[in-house]
Amino acid sequence: MDRSKKSSQRRRANVNIHDVARRARVSIATVSRVVNRIPSVDPELAKRVWKAVDDVGYVPNTQARALVSGRSRILGLIVSEITNPFFPELVQEFENLAVAQGYEVMIGSTNYNTERTESLIRRMLQRSVDGVAVMTFGIEEELVHTLVDHGFPLVFVDAGPELPNVRVLKVNYGDGIREAVQHLAALGHRQIAFISGPLQMRTAAIRRDAFRNAMAELGLTVPATSMVEGKHTMESGKAAMEQLMKTPAPPTAVVCSNDMTAIGVLHALDETTHQVPKDISVVGFDDIHLAQFMLPPLTTVQMSCRDLATAAVEALRAGIESDHPKFVQREWPIQTRLVVRRSTDFPRGSLPAQSKVAAKGAARPATSAK
Template structure:
């Protein structure tokens, strides 16, 4: 294995000079820096990450705490974050909160103990004292997908309001008037935002949202099944179920099939958060797609900016409606666009 002494010998300098070059110390001349970096490349030298962290007080490691690793949306987000971080010379350690605030805090504490340079967090439920203490202590933090209102932390997220309005317009054009929603936890910003957008869109078309057509879920498949069972037991069941995440949509689909019903002939189904599986269901499921890859990359850039002393800005990207056949055959104009 090539050592720093080998690089120093090849470049004709001391090991201390090589160290200064690798740590971007300003005292090294341009000629010496060029000679050292050339030796590094020729020999294929790779600095020891742990040793570098002791010298620079950086570990070149980011922490990512996601809400649920079993949710395909967060799996794709984590993949995007890892790729973007690697391209910038950082590694990523992932913690799965499993939608549990106490597990979220456990992972945060563990990552901070391991001296990660910064944290990307998709909060599960409100703001813990640990999260607030970390922010106040100056720990580089970026919220991704979800956020905590009132905290001075950059947020990278998508805005689904326009897509929800497009969804209701699509459903209205198909003749659907009784629309129900499986909402996410009210303690999460995404849970609140999606039901608010749905109410606004319904009102724009003169439609109401009765209490009986509001089901409280928890972004898990079991809650989608439970809520949909309740909808199907109503004297006048809804014509459409809008599940505000993909796992609850799959749970809703299970409930519909368990009742011997079909989508969309007996009831229509739509999901927030598109996933690759939805094109393989029968019928393919209409969904609101978030730009997951872009969100992950933007979140990493924001966090690295924060770590390296720059001032990152919050980023909001638009979600979009993907029309398939789970709500009925779309009008010809929509078919041509999708």
């Protein structure tokens, strides 16, 4: 009863700019100008056009728009794996910001798979995205090359090629990790171990170095057996912790390169008689949503998704919309900070009970657990 209107074949275009023009008794050029808010149109006329738009229910066709303007108003977002809880949060923020700026976002996960990644890039090319944010936290060389060749604005995390259209989100791992180490040291820990991510992943190496430096600053040494390489997964975290417990002088605290690793550590300890935090303190990194849901809720270094997303979208927009893309800053700083929850405490028997409260207060910075 309603769809008989225009069913020449299968669904064809809805109403178009001509319908609006006819109804408002103006040319299509004027409609276009009104819709795009080009100020040279008489306000009265504009009002008439808007009314017509409303009356006929006109929605501009993005494909046509993109075709003629050369910009798709789509931003690509490449992450490692969408099922890793860190990323949905990032995606969400990114999407909100992009949409607020009139962009759509095309999401893809590499799953650490070259073939998949290549197809992903090809897809983005085909849809002619206006720019791509690569938030994989690991440089995958080929990916970089393919993308760079095509000349559209690019954003990487931590490091990226020295090219005019590339911006880099510089995460300040040092601050957060130093806070974590100092927090543990203030609680009385001296034997602090570190479970890193896969070291060929650049971000993993950077985090590890940040840990080493923070320890050195406090004059604490880290025996080789206290540095274990994991894979940023729960399983690897569990395995790493089991290995740490076998060493002659097991640590009283463990700092992990990401939260999933820390969760693995919690699991490993759950299978022993050790309790967290009474026997061993655990610190994660990322502050994924899940961290606060663990038992006990995880003390962790927060890397704000919102900050990351904001910087990424802004850097991309700057590259796309600026008249002088060359002069846009190349590096965008991102802060990290410790969030203290319940997985860290004094090492067993380290302090007399009555001084605990004071020390605790001192050792626990900004306890904003959410």
